[in-house]
Amino acid sequence: MLFLSGILFLIAAVIMKYKPPKKINSWYGYRTSLSMSSERAWNLAQKHSAKAMIRYSLLMMLIGLFSGYYLIKDKYVAQTIIFEVVIILPLCAFLVILSTHNYLKRNL
Numbered sequence: 001m002l003f004l005s006g007i008l009f010l011i012a013a014v015i016m017k018y019k020p021p022k023k024i025n026s027w028y029g030y031r032t033s034l035s036m037s038s039e040r041a042w043n044l045a046q047k048h049s050a051k052a053m054i055r056y057s058l059l060m061m062l063i064g065l066f067s068g069y070y071l072i073k074d075k076y077v078a079q080t081i082i083f084e085v086v087i088i089l090p091l092c093a094f095l096v097i098l099s100t101h102n103y104l105k106r107n108l
Contacts, residue, residue, distance in 0.1 A: 001081060002084035010061070021042075024039065032100075044104060056095055059092060067080045
């Protein structure tokens, strides 16, 4: 499950990297009050968040491969799914946001 989520994160990151939003908008891209505060902040946020999403999607896929072993062996199925969905997936999303926010704070 986490492996598939990592693939979706990676697809979104690649799209963001190669087709970043050109203008500040409210429906596509990394959108926070800080990233939408200026054109420069917007462009920096889009570039950095795409890189961070790629990094964390690869981490999710790696963890998903290891935890998938337990799902295949029918061991700790409920615990593995809870670990993936409740802990790792939100943590990776939070780390993308935190990383990009800190990057913007340092570079604006």
